[in-house]
Amino acid sequence: MHKKNLKTICTLLAILPSTALFAALPQNSLRPGGIAILPIQNNVQDIYYQKHRVLTTEENGQKYAVVGIPLSTPLGTSDVETNQGNIPIQIQSYPYAEQHIQLKNTSFVEPSSEQLARYKKEAEAQNNIYTSFTQNTWHTFPNFIAPTQGKFSNSFGRKRFFNNEERAPHSGLDIPAPVGQKVIAPADGTVVGIGNYFFNGNTILIDHGQGLISMFCHLSKIEVHQGQIVHQGEEIGKVGKTGRVTGPHLHWGMSLNDARVDPQLFLK
Ligand SMILES: [Zn+2]
Secondary structure, three states: OHHHHHHHHHHHHHOOOOOOOOOOOOOOEOOOOOEEEEEEOOOOOOOEEOOEEOEEEEEOOEEEEEEEOOOOOOOEEEEEEEOOEEEEEEEOOOOOOEEEEOOOOOOOOOOOHHHHHHHHHHHHHHHHHHOOOOOOOOOOOOOOOOOOOOOOOOOOOOEEEEOOEEEOOOOOEEEEOOOOOEEEOOOOEEEEEEEEEOOOEEEEEEEOOOOEEEEEEEEOEEOOOOOOEEOOOOEEEEOEOOOOOOOOEEEEEEEEOOEEEOHHHHOO
């Protein structure tokens, strides 16, 4: 019985259009760094993907699991676990770009042990936020808008080489913009992290509930405080070039069940 339902879900997924069906849900995109939108029965609970609890929401009386797919996910079949059995999803390849950067400031390429210790501490603080799962204040999935003005550089997922050494793929979207341009909250949420980080510079993290976190880096100015509740469109800071950057821009990251996913999937 349940197996049959799951099969129906998979068939449905294969023919899902990107946004048309769902007013507020992000786009369905089955790739590393993408999002799986799974219509589920009401009795499907305890949903986990790669050991992380998954966000659920409702749209027009239908329940959905909204699953972030980490950039490190291998291609092929992978399972979303539930109390009613596994839901297999098919992860497809995506033509992410490659970027080769020559950095003059080698302290960013080969950080000192002191800098590494600092980075480790910062990464830990950010990981604690990414792996948190708080109650949402919304009923249907929150609508998102771009956090600042500018042309997207389509940089999410880019494979990066610094001075010919391969590094982790780019986990956010860069929006080139002048220093001082305002940055706004893309959706309602709570400020759960503020810091001046070694790589990310001045950074704000906003919790939108159920493991959905947004991140804004390299800011010249932070205009919110820890624990502050922010509303969509409210100014939170200014674009800058703090941290490891080659020029002023906003780095916008989105995380779902501890998976960094393409922020563009949240925009209409
Ligand atoms: Zn970036």
